[in-house]
Amino acid sequence: MGSGVPPLDDKSLLKSKAYVNGQWVDAKSGKTFEVHDPATHKLIGTMPEFDSADTEAAISAAAAALPSFRKTTGRERSRMLRKWYQLMMDNQEDLAKLITWENGKPMADARGEVAYAAGFFEWFSEEAPRLYGDTIPASVAGNRVFTVKEPVGVCGLITPWNFPAAMITRKIGPALAAGCTVVAKSPGETPFTAAALAELAERAGIPKGVVNIITALENTPQVGETICESDTVRKVSFTGSTRVGKLLMKQSSSTMKKLSFELGGNAPFIVFDDADLESAVAGAIACKFRSSGQTCVCANRIYVQKGIYEEFARAFTEKVKGFKVGYGYDEGITHGPLIHEAAIKKVESHVKDAESHGGKVLIGGQKLPDLGSNFFQPTVIRDMTSDMALAKEETFGPVAGLFPFDTEADVVKMANASEVGLAGYFFSKDLQRVYRVAEALEVGMIGVNTGLISDAGSPFGGVKHSGLGREGSKYGIDEYINIKTVTLGGIGPLQGS
Numbered sequence: 037m038g039s040g041v042p043p044l045d046d047k048s049l050l051k052s053k054a055y056v057n058g059q060w061v062d063a064k065s066g067k068t069f070e071v072h073d074p075a076t077h078k079l080i081g082t083m084p085e086f087d088s089a090d091t092e093a094a095i096s097a098a099a100a101a102l103p104s105f106r107k108t109t110g111r112e113r114s115r116m117l118r119k120w121y122q123l124m125m126d127n128q129e130d131l132a133k134l135i136t137w138e139n140g141k142p143m144a145d146a147r148g149e150v151a152y153a154a155g156f157f158e159w160f161s162e163e164a165p166r167l168y169g170d171t172i173p174a175s176v177a178g179n180r181v182f183t184v185k186e187p188v189g190v191c192g193l194i195t196p197w198n199f200p201a202a203m204i205t206r207k208i209g210p211a212l213a214a215g216c217t218v219v220a221k222s223p224g225e226t227p228f229t230a231a232a233l234a235e236l237a238e239r240a241g242i243p244k245g246v247v248n249i250i251t252a253l254e255n256t257p258q259v260g261e262t263i264c265e266s267d268t269v270r271k272v273s274f275t276g277s278t279r280v281g282k283l284l285m286k287q288s289s290s291t292m293k294k295l296s297f298e299l300g301g302n303a304p305f306i307v308f309d310d311a312d313l314e315s316a317v318a319g320a321i322a323c324k325f326r327s328s329g330q331t332c333v334c335a336n337r338i339y340v341q342k343g344i345y346e347e348f349a350r351a352f353t354e355k356v357k358g359f360k361v362g363y364g365y366d367e368g369i370t371h372g373p374l375i376h377e378a379a380i381k382k383v384e385s386h387v388k389d390a391e392s393h394g395g396k397v398l399i400g401g402q403k404l405p406d407l408g409s410n411f412f413q414p415t416v417i418r419d420m421t422s423d424m425a426l427a428k429e430e431t432f433g434p435v436a437g438l439f440p441f442d443t444e445a446d447v448v449k450m451a452n453a454s455e456v457g458l459a460g461y462f463f464s465k466d467l468q469r470v471y472r473v474a475e476a477l478e479v480g481m482i483g484v485n486t487g488l489i490s491d492a493g494s495p496f497g498g499v500k501h502s503g504l505g506r507e508g509s510k511y512g513i514d515e516y517i518n519i520k521t522v523t524l525g526g527i528g529p530l531q532g533s
């Protein structure tokens with residue numbers, strides 16, 4: 037297939053060990069797991085299979101590094117993050133090659149991910165020196181009240197494979213800005229990008245023990261449990277499915293730690309009759325097929341008002357015809373493989389289920405065995421209805437289901453008929469409608485007349501079963517701080533008065 041894996045300019049970015057206390061380490065058991073290119077199934081390499089004891093050692097390293105790191109000034113931490121940002125951008129091409137290799141997304145998308153990921157270090161380098169407390173008018177005469185913001189302590193971070201760089205930097209950036217130390221469990225499917233980030237952390241001068249990147253595949257549940265049940269870990273931040281998020285929340289309950297969860301979505305994407313057709317089609321294409329549909333904010337249910345439905349379906353399908361699916365390193369490829377067989381099975385099952393309930397496939401609908409077993413045709417299905425599996429669960433793949441609707445009230449009801457609420461989108465030129473619908477949708481983020489909403493400066497997070505807390509933005513750092521209130525009594529009048 038294609039031209040093969042391009043060599044890294046800087047070969048020292050390819051690591052096959054975990055990074056603990058500033059050292060590259062194996063699992064104490066000596067066990068490793070294999071990582072394969074999702075496009076070709078060829079072996080990329082192996083990584084240490086950490087267990088509970090290895091995880092404890094990483095937690096201890098983060099705890100030992102905390103007392104001195106929390107004393108650094110915001111300005112000092114800012115410089116470290118800024119340097120890390122710059123090193124990521126200087127090595128953008130190599131990091132992108134690693135992302136494409138282990139995740140499968142095309143190089144153009146991978147380069148975009150590196151810039152997006154580095155943006156969180158840049159953003160939080162700017163937040164680090166601005167951790168202001170408050171002065172509060174006291175209710176008791178002679179008292180003075182003020183607050184200080186303190187790092188929560190050691191943080192356990194667990195992230196998924198769909199953005200091998202960005203999901204980790206979105207957590208490490210604010211954690212370090214706040215003065216916390218971290219143990220980050222990289223995704224078992226895509227650990228090499230995270231390891232390269234650790235190498236760059238070292239070059240950026242981040243002190244040993246502040247950033248620990250641990251690895252596991254099969255042992256992931258015991259690693260997760262060790263992090264959640266540790267009393268030393270004062271904060272857990274997880275990105276992944278709602279199912280695993282709920283499990284980690286339960287496991288964390290006995291140690292009463294601070295939690296944030298970025299979980300699953302099932303984004304409604306609504307096109308009203310009054311929308312600009314061309315931009316609605318472009319927005320839906322970008323939103324639905326980004327990373328072959330494997331993002332938590334991808335459109336999952338595309339609702340199109342009946343007056344514009346036929347025209348939209350035609351124009352949307354026409355655009356999908358222009359996609360070029362293949363190996364992420366090859367020239368002109370717009371969409372890569374899915375991550376693994378389970379993802380292919382889910383996509384297939386949603387297509388079959390839609391067809392068996394009366395949905396009509398306009399394009400795609402099949403696997404692409406000539407390319408490899410993880411490839412699936414970008415698919416458009418019309419005449420979707422609410423009783424289909426795709427309406428109820430996130431597909432996390434390249435299948436666009438077009439649902440017709442009559443009125444604004446009908447579509448808002450359908451859009452909100454989901455237990456999750458991460459992102460939602462709609463296209464309309466009617467200003468009053470923009471306010472009404474934005475206020476009515478039960479989601480944490482809304483794109484109006486755009487299908488792309490992610491940015492380091494914008495709060496990212498959901499409502500309902502999509503999770504707790506916000507990442508990125510001026511709010512992201514709040515997840516990593518405790519507010520301490522200081523009440524100073526007995527001030528009294530001026531002496532001698």
Ligand SMILES: NC(=O)c1ccc[n+]([C@@H]2O[C@H](COP(=O)([O-])OP(=O)(O)OC[C@H]3O[C@@H](n4cnc5c(N)ncnc54)[C@H](O)[C@@H]3O)[C@@H](O)[C@H]2O)c1
Pocket residue numbers: 194195196197198221222223224225256257258259260261275276277278280281283284297298299300301331332333430432458
């Ligand atoms: N809201 C967000 O920001 C966001 C971002 C990316 C993905 N997601 C969600 O993630 C899901 C897709 O990823 P997935 O199916 O691989 O999710 P998943 O929850 O099965 O796995 C995600 C990651 O969690 C870890 N993990 C898995 N089981 C674990 C356990 N028992 N204990 C501790 N850690 C565990 C692994 O590192 C894995 O890479 C989708 O639902 C998607 O919406 C959400």
Ligand SMILES: O=CCCC(=O)O
Pocket residue numbers: 198199202330331332333490
């Ligand atoms: O998949 C979830 C994260 C996607 C994003 O940050 O845009």
